[in-house]
Amino acid sequence: MKAHEVLTRYAAGRRDFSGENLRGQSFKGKDLSGADFSEADIRGANFTKAKLTGANFSGAKAGLQKRWATVLVISSWILAGISGLLSIAISILVGLIFDSGTTEDIIAGWVSLIILAIFFVVMLRKGLVAGAVAGAVAGAVAVTLFSTYIGWRAIKGDEREAWIRGVAIAFAATGGTSFYHADLTDANFTSAKLKSTDLRQATLIRTCFHQAQKLDRVRPGITYIKDAQVRQLLITRQGQAQTFDRKNLRGVNLQGANLANTSFIGADLSEANLQDTDLSRAKLVQTQLDYTDLTGTTLTGACIEDWGITPETQLNGIQCDYVFMRLPNNLDPNPHRKPDDWNKNFEEGEFADFIAPMVQTLDLYQNQVDDPRLIAMAFQQLTETHPETELDIVSIEKRGKHRDKVLLRAETSPQANLSELHSDYFTTYNNLQALSPAALQQLLAEKDGQVKMLTGLVATAIQRPSLYAHTYHSEGDTMSEKSEIKVSAGGSVGAVGGGDVTNPVMNLGEISGTVSNSINQLPDSPEPDKPGIKELLAQLQAAINDPNLPDDDKAEALEQVKVLAEAGQNPNNETAKKQAKRAMGFLKVITESLPSAAQLVQTCKDVLPAIRLYFGF
Numbered sequence: 001m002k003a004h005e006v007l008t009r010y011a012a013g014r015r016d017f018s019g020e021n022l023r024g025q026s027f028k029g030k031d032l033s034g035a036d037f038s039e040a041d042i043r044g045a046n047f048t049k050a051k052l053t054g055a056n057f058s059g060a061k062a063g064l065q066k067r068w069a070t071v072l073v074i075s076s077w078i079l080a081g082i083s084g085l086l087s088i089a090i091s092i093l094v095g096l097i098f099d100s101g102t103t104e105d106i107i108a109g110w111v112s113l114i115i116l117a118i119f120f121v122v123m124l125r126k127g128l129v130a131g132a133v134a135g136a137v138a139g140a141v142a143v144t145l146f147s148t149y150i151g152w153r154a155i156k157g158d159e160r161e162a163w164i165r166g167v168a169i170a171f172a173a174t175g176g177t178s179f180y181h182a183d184l185t186d187a188n189f190t191s192a193k194l195k196s197t198d199l200r201q202a203t204l205i206r207t208c209f210h211q212a213q214k215l216d217r218v219r220p221g222i223t224y225i226k227d228a229q230v231r232q233l234l235i236t237r238q239g240q241a242q243t244f245d246r247k248n249l250r251g252v253n254l255q256g257a258n259l260a261n262t263s264f265i266g267a268d269l270s271e272a273n274l275q276d277t278d279l280s281r282a283k284l285v286q287t288q289l290d291y292t293d294l295t296g297t298t299l300t301g302a303c304i305e306d307w308g309i310t311p312e313t314q315l316n317g318i319q320c321d322y323v324f325m326r327l328p329n330n331l332d333p334n335p336h337r338k339p340d341d342w343n344k345n346f347e348e349g350e351f352a353d354f355i356a357p358m359v360q361t362l363d364l365y366q367n368q369v370d371d372p373r374l375i376a377m378a379f380q381q382l383t384e385t386h387p388e389t390e391l392d393i394v395s396i397e398k399r400g401k402h403r404d405k406v407l408l409r410a411e412t413s414p415q416a417n418l419s420e421l422h423s424d425y426f427t428t429y430n431n432l433q434a435l436s437p438a439a440l441q442q443l444l445a446e447k448d449g450q451v452k453m454l455t456g457l458v459a460t461a462i463q464r465p466s467l468y469a470h471t472y473h474s475e476g477d478t479m480s481e482k483s484e485i486k487v488s489a490g491g492s493v494g495a496v497g498g499g500d501v502t503n504p505v506m507n508l509g510e511i512s513g514t515v516s517n518s519i520n521q522l523p524d525s526p527e528p529d530k531p532g533i534k535e536l537l538a539q540l541q542a543a544i545n546d547p548n549l550p551d552d553d554k555a556e557a558l559e560q561v562k563v564l565a566e567a568g569q570n571p572n573n574e575t576a577k578k579q580a581k582r583a584m585g586f587l588k589v590i591t592e593s594l595p596s597a598a599q600l601v602q603t604c605k606d607v608l609p610a611i612r613l614y615f616g617f
Helices: 003-011 066-095 103-125 136-155 159-172 228-236 350-359 372-385 418-433 437-446 449-463 508-520 533-544 551-568 574-592 599-615
Strands: 361-366 392-399 405-411 485-487 493-495
Touching: 361 372, 361 418, 372 405, 372 418, 372 437, 508 533, 508 551, 533 551, 533 599, 551 574, 551 599, 574 599
Parallel strands: none
Antiparallel strands: 361 405, 392 405, 485 493
16 A cells, blocks of 8 residues: 555545555655555565654564665675775785785785784774784685674673674665654554664653564664663563663653563663553662552562652552551661551552642752761752742651652642653752852852842751751742841852851850740731630740750740741731741641650640631641
8 A cells, every 4th residue: 555545545534454564665754644555565665754652563573674675685795895995905904914025015915904903903902802804715714604693692692792783683674664753652663674674762651562573773873772681571570570760761662561570770671561460569768650550450579679760650459458658677677667557458549649748849858968968959950940839848757778868848739740840840959969169159149038048957957867947938938037048159058147057056045035025916816715816826835945855956946936927917828828838837747856755846736726717737
């Protein structure tokens, strides 16, 4: 069937072109989404820049047409003949060194020998093994056998001969089926014959290559198909107990694959099709799963520490009895099991409900924190670049075996692209790391109090692992001028008018006096027997003066009471409400690190519900 006929019938609504002979036809730049080319002969067909989303090529035969294959074979013979003649000629010239009495012949022989020596030195640097050249005919035979051996190694996938393999496949794909720059999203190549096919720069999102033949003979470009281990997984869908740590697997189709006990630590599986896969006991630590389809997946026993699911991750019908929130090790082989009770498992559908609250946050995991200012500046840049995402930090947690890592979590708007935000943040962070100390200090001097405040929160979280930060928001500084975080030229973090945040030497009497002034500006309760916001905050302030409460906790708690007092003057204002909500969250976190009998713990239980009602939460 000719290309124009296919396109005409497609435009008329036909989609079934299964079994058709489409050899050598051109569909360059055409839209054939959803077309069925199963069992079709597409050898030599040109689908360059075509839109083929959802197209079915199962069982199709791609590659070279017979005439092109014949041309390439004849060309290879001609090149081999020329190469053989040249090698013989060079070997004969080399022989002149030892069998000539004229100066000209001896010079020609030595020049040829030098050229031959350079050739073999280059081969040695590519990982090749050179043989001896002795005599004219023997030299030609040695070169031929040597070249044959190298070619065999390259075809078998020897990494040292990858350059030869690439050249050979590119040569063999000349005139073959071309999907160069084509959109093959959700296309199906099950059991297709793909030798001598061009897939460079093709969009391969959820493209199915199950049982595809000769996938190692395609031109992969920079797509995930270039990885031999990934190719084998795509074909067989048997990856159990293998390691794919930090590999780029974005968009792979592994539907129904056996991935039990497989490690994907730090891997990117965004936009992948993992429907009905067995991921039991898999290591999904820091694995990116944005827009990934996990429908029907088995996750029992998987480790999901800091995995990157998003609101777009499909979690329907997941089979999961229990998961681990930390990576097992020799000292603790079963860390942080959920559900916590080892005699209880998740009920059907319960795991999705359990994990759902984690979906709504942008998780920024720092493997190493040398300078908290970099985190603050990178996050501030993110909020300025993407104001529509409404980024709001909800927690800063210290992580890692040695507590040397930090996880920053931020709420976002429902429409935010978490994958893009994650990438932008770390691009900025890495650029900041590359700056000289002088350039960094100059840039820091230009930033406002938001960066300084967040720097202090990060530094405090590193010092005190239990701290969760709820006070930072891109809309405005919720901290008072007296407690504004500052960063000195040497990088230390402190509080204006107070001292070092991580080792506070502060005037608590002065802070408490400022809080009292803020509370006194609030109106008295209209009902003498029922405390209002003024009286409730006064109770909190009194409880904070507990002598058993550490000074740094007192300072932080008093600061949040002051935020509540200032917000209480205009409780119907949305910004004030947000500030109040974060302040109450921060107070809750502070009390979580205190003994249950502490006065502040009990007072918060009594008064915080009434404060929530005051602000209409």
